[in-house]
Amino acid sequence: MRLVVLTGAGISAESGVPTFRDAGGLWEGHRVEDVATPEAFELDPATVQRFYDARRRSVASVAPNPAHHALARLEAELGDELLVVTQNIDDLHERAGSRRVLHMHGELGLARCTACGDRSPAPGDLLDEPACTACGERMLRPDVVWFGEVPYGLDEIDAALAGCAHFAAIGTSGAVYPAAGFVLTAAALGARTTELNLAESEITPFFDETRLGPASVLVPEWVD
Numbered sequence: 001m002r003l004v005v006l007t008g009a010g011i012s013a014e015s016g017v018p019t020f021r022d023a024g025g026l027w028e029g030h031r032v033e034d035v036a037t038p039e040a041f042e043l044d045p046a047t048v049q050r051f052y053d054a055r056r057r058s059v060a061s062v063a064p065n066p067a068h069h070a071l072a073r074l075e076a077e078l079g080d081e082l083l084v085v086t087q088n089i090d091d092l093h094e095r096a097g098s099r100r101v102l103h104m105h106g107e108l109g110l111a112r113c114t115a116c117g118d119r120s121p122a123p124g125d126l127l128d129e130p131a132c133t134a135c136g137e138r139m140l141r142p143d144v145v146w147f148g149e150v151p152y153g154l155d156e157i158d159a160a161l162a163g164c165a166h167f168a169a170i171g172t173s174g175a176v177y178p179a180a181g182f183v184l185t186a187a188a189l190g191a192r193t194t195e196l197n198l199a200e201s202e203i204t205p206f207f208d209e210t211r212l213g214p215a216s217v218l219v220p221e222w223v224d
């Protein structure tokens with residue numbers, strides 16, 4: 001693996017997808033603790049379902065930006081030598097043409113059945129309690145990783161970091177673990193590390209190089 005790229009909400013910001021922390025820690029007017037934890041879902045499932053249904057609808061109406069397209073071009077060039085790990089739950093990488101994307105925090109477009117565990121495309125607003133296509137139960141939740149839940153793909157990510165020559169992080173505040181620690185793992189194993197961000201982040205000190213600017217400008221420059 002030559003290159004592992006970690007992306008965060010900042011790569012989708014110029015597509016019009018609000019980031020989590022740039023809006024003062026509010027997502028669509030909600031505190032993260034009120035909507036992105038299993039406890040929140042237990043306590044008030046309707047609010048959580050409405051929050052994700054609204055984000056699913058709004059992401060359908062935005063488009064990938066030049067940063068997403070540049071990473072898709074890079075994949076066409078590097079193939080299996082590139083792994084994109086995203087914290088984002090939107091599908092903008094895929095809509096820009098990337099095929100190898102690991103959604104460590106899950107995907108807005110997927111629903112997970114809390115009865116049988118099936119993960120399938122969300123059949124519309126989950127607030128309407130649609131039936132699971134696998135078992136028929138009406139117990140679907142967003143297939144996203146909430147705070148306190150174990151991210152997807154950690155073994156694959158660790159293996160990729162162990163062998164990569166270069167690790168880059170794009171548009172992430174470095175506030176959420178274990179993603180924020182990937183740069184330290186990569187650096188300890190000898191990788192070169194690069195950060196592309198609009199502003200310095202909590203993990204800027206850990207990178208060999210930090211380039212500041214909007215992703216839609218920085219990423220094409222960096223890729224091409």
Ligand code: BV8
Nearest residue numbers: 008009010013019020021147148171172173176177198215
């Ligand atoms: C877990 C999905 C146990 C839902 C999200 C230490 C070690 C391990 C865990 C912890 C730890 N300390 C605390 C924890 C627990 C916790 C955590 O990290 N808490 C934080 C608040 C301290 N972590 C967890 O609970 C994780 N699970 O630890 O399980 C475990 C771990 C390992 C092995 C076994 C067991 C699960 C966390 C997942 C939470 N779910 N999202 C949803 O999306 O609704 S996290 C959420 O924050 C989003 O995914 C978001 O993407 C992510 C991180 O934020 P960023 O992507 O960085 O976005 P942010 O808004 O913060 O920043 C925007 C950035 O973009 C900024 O830097 C800005 O400058 C930049 N930017 C803006 N515009 C642009 C730009 N850059 C370029 N161009 C622009 N135009």
